[in-house]
Amino acid sequence: MSSLTEQKPALYYNYVGGEWTESSSRERLESRNPATGEIIGFSQKSTVSDIEQAIDSVYDTFQKSDWGYNPKRRYEALLALAQKIDQNLEHLARVLTLEQGKTIRESRVELAGCVDTLKYFAGAARTVFGRSVQLEPANFGVIVKEPIGVVGLITPWNWPALLMIRELAPALAAGNGVIVKPASLTPGVSVEIFKLIDEIPDFPKGIASIVTGPGKSIGAAMGSSKKIDMISFTGDTSTGRTIMELAASNIKKLALELGGKSPNVVFADANLEKAIPVIGRGIFISAGQICMAGSRLLVHESVKDEVITRLKQYAENLQVGNGLLESTDMGPVVSQNQLELVEEYCEIGRREGTIITGGYRLTGGEYDKGYFFAPTIIDNLPVNCRVVREEIFGPVLAVQSFSSDEEALALANDTDFGLSAGVWTTNLNRAMRMSKGIKAGTVWVNTYNKNFPEAEFGGYKQSGLGRTRGIDGLMEYCETKHIHFEME
Numbered sequence: 001m002s003s004l005t006e007q008k009p010a011l012y013y014n015y016v017g018g019e020w021t022e023s024s025s026r027e028r029l030e031s032r033n034p035a036t037g038e039i040i041g042f043s044q045k046s047t048v049s050d051i052e053q054a055i056d057s058v059y060d061t062f063q064k065s066d067w068g069y070n071p072k073r074r075y076e077a078l079l080a081l082a083q084k085i086d087q088n089l090e091h092l093a094r095v096l097t098l099e100q101g102k103t104i105r106e107s108r109v110e111l112a113g114c115v116d117t118l119k120y121f122a123g124a125a126r127t128v129f130g131r132s133v134q135l136e137p138a139n140f141g142v143i144v145k146e147p148i149g150v151v152g153l154i155t156p157w158n159w160p161a162l163l164m165i166r167e168l169a170p171a172l173a174a175g176n177g178v179i180v181k182p183a184s185l186t187p188g189v190s191v192e193i194f195k196l197i198d199e200i201p202d203f204p205k206g207i208a209s210i211v212t213g214p215g216k217s218i219g220a221a222m223g224s225s226k227k228i229d230m231i232s233f234t235g236d237t238s239t240g241r242t243i244m245e246l247a248a249s250n251i252k253k254l255a256l257e258l259g260g261k262s263p264n265v266v267f268a269d270a271n272l273e274k275a276i277p278v279i280g281r282g283i284f285i286s287a288g289q290i291c292m293a294g295s296r297l298l299v300h301e302s303v304k305d306e307v308i309t310r311l312k313q314y315a316e317n318l319q320v321g322n323g324l325l326e327s328t329d330m331g332p333v334v335s336q337n338q339l340e341l342v343e344e345y346c347e348i349g350r351r352e353g354t355i356i357t358g359g360y361r362l363t364g365g366e367y368d369k370g371y372f373f374a375p376t377i378i379d380n381l382p383v384n385c386r387v388v389r390e391e392i393f394g395p396v397l398a399v400q401s402f403s404s405d406e407e408a409l410a411l412a413n414d415t416d417f418g419l420s421a422g423v424w425t426t427n428l429n430r431a432m433r434m435s436k437g438i439k440a441g442t443v444w445v446n447t448y449n450k451n452f453p454e455a456e457f458g459g460y461k462q463s464g465l466g467r468t469r470g471i472d473g474l475m476e477y478c479e480t481k482h483i484h485f486e487m488e
C-alpha cells in the first residue's frame with residue numbers, strides 16, 4: 001500500500017498580494033496521510049502579523065482594482081478557475097485523498113462539485129441585481145447590491161476543496177476581496193487551487209489570499225479584525241460560537257455553516273430497495289465526517305428488524321482501506337484525535353445501547369499505520385444518550401424507532417441541530433407533512449445528500465446562520481443600499 005503514496009512531502013506557501021510568501025515565524029505545520037501516517041506536506045505556521053499583512057493587502061487591492069464593479073471580469077476569472085480545476089482534477093483529487101484520507105472516487109466528486117459551483121457563480125456574477133421602486137410622485141428609490149469589502153473565509157478539514165469554493169465563488173462573484181484560512185490538517189488542496197488562481201490574469205493580484213496556520217491564533221485574529229467586514233465560517237458549532245463573540249468587535253457580518261445530527265426517517269411504506277444503500281452512504285460517506293451525515297436512523301417499528309438487518313449487511317460489505325485504491329469504499333478518519341473521539345462515543349454506545357455492527361478500530365497489517373474505524377450501527381440507545389444527541393463526526397449510526405407519524409416528527413426535531421433530514425415514504429401527504437414539520441435547512445424526500453450550487457443550503461437552530469449556495473448564498477456576500485432620487 002505504501003508504494004501508492006511514496007513521494008517527497010510538498011511544501012506549501014502563503015499567497016498574499018499575488019506573491020508566494022513564507023510565514024514570519026519560519027515555522028511549518030506538517031500534514032500526515034491518515035491512511036499511512038506518513039508525512040506528506042508542510043504548510044506555513046503563520047502568525048497574527050502575517051494575517052494582518054494579508055488583510056491589508058486584500059483591502060488595498062479591493063480599493064484600487066475594478067473588481068467590485070466589473071462583473072464581466074469576475075465572470076471570466078471564475079470560469080477560468082472552473083476550467084483549470086477541471087483540467088487538473090486528477091492531481092487535485094490525489095492531493096485531497098492523501099491529506100484527508102477520503103476515497104479517490106469521493107475526491108473526484110468533491111472537485112467536480114468545485115467546477116460546477118464555480119461555473120454557476122461565474123454566471124451569477126453578472127446577475128447581482130437590485131430593484132427600483134417609485135415611492136412618491138417625485139421620489140424614486142434604487143436598491144443596489146454592493147460588495148461588502150474584505151471577507152474572511154475559515155474552512156474545515158472534511159471537504160476542504162468544495163467548502164472553500166462553496167464560499168469563495170459567491171464571495172468573489174459578488175465583488176469582494178477574500179482571505180482564506182484553511183484547516184491545518186488539510187491545507188494542501190486549498191493552496192493547490194490558489195496556484196491555479198495565480199495563473200489567471202483576470203484575478204487582480206491580491207484580491208484573493210490564502211494564509212495557513214492555527215485557528216486559535218490566526219483564525220481568531222480574523223474574527224476580531226476591524227479590517228474584515230464579514231466572516232464566513234464552516235466548522236464546529238462551538239468554534240462558531242467563539243467566532244460570533246469575536247465578530248462582535250466591529251459588528252461583522254457573519255455566515256456560519258455548523259454541525260449537524262441529521263435524521264433519516266424511514267416509514268413502513270418506504271421503498272427499502274432504494275433507501276438502504278442511500279441511507280448507508282448517507283452515514284458512511286467520508287467515514288461519517290460530513291456535516292449533513294445522516295447519523296440518526298428513525299425507523300418505524302414494523303420494519304425496524306428488516307432495515308437494521310439490511311443496513312448491517314451494507315456496512316459489513318464496505319471495503320475500508322487506503323482511499324487511493326479505486327476499490328476502497330470508506331477511508332480512515334482524519335487523525336488520531338478523531339479516532340479517539342469516535343472510540344469514546346462507541347464506548348458510551350456499548351454501555352448504554354446495543355452495538356449491531358462495528359464499534360472498534362480496525363487493526364492488523366496496513367490498518368495499524370492509519371486511523372481506520374469499522375462502520376458502526378448502535379441500537380437501543382436512550383433518547384438522552386450522547387451518541388444520539390451529539391455530533392460524532394465518525395462512521396457511527398444511532399438507531400431509534402417510532403410507532404406513529406407524530407412520534408417520528410417529534411424525534412426528528414428532538415435535537416439542538418437543524419442542518420438536514422431525509423424522509424422515506426411513498427405516501428405524498430406524509431412526505432409533505434414531514435418535510436414541512438422538520439426544522440432543518442434541507443429535507444430530502446426519498447433521497448439523501450443531494451446538493452446543487454443553485455439550491456440554498458444552511459442550518460436551522462445551532463447548525464448555522466445564513467444560507468450558502470443559490471441566490472441567497474450570493475446575497476449573503478452583498479450589502480444593500482438604497483439610493484434615493486427626488487425630482488424637482
Ligand code: NAD
Nearest residue numbers: 155156157182183215216219220235236239257258259291
Ligand atoms: P473546527 O471548528 O475545529 O475548525 C474549522 C476551522 O476553524 C479551521 O480552519 C480551524 O483552524 C478554525 N478555528 C479553530 N478555532 C478557531 C478560533 N478560535 N477562531 C477562529 N478559527 C478557528 O471544525 P473542523 O473540525 O475543521 O470541522 C468539522 C466541523 O465542521 C463539524 O462540526 C461539521 O459538522 C462542521 N461542518 C459544517 C458544514 C456545513 O456546511 N454546515 C460543512 C462541513 C463541516
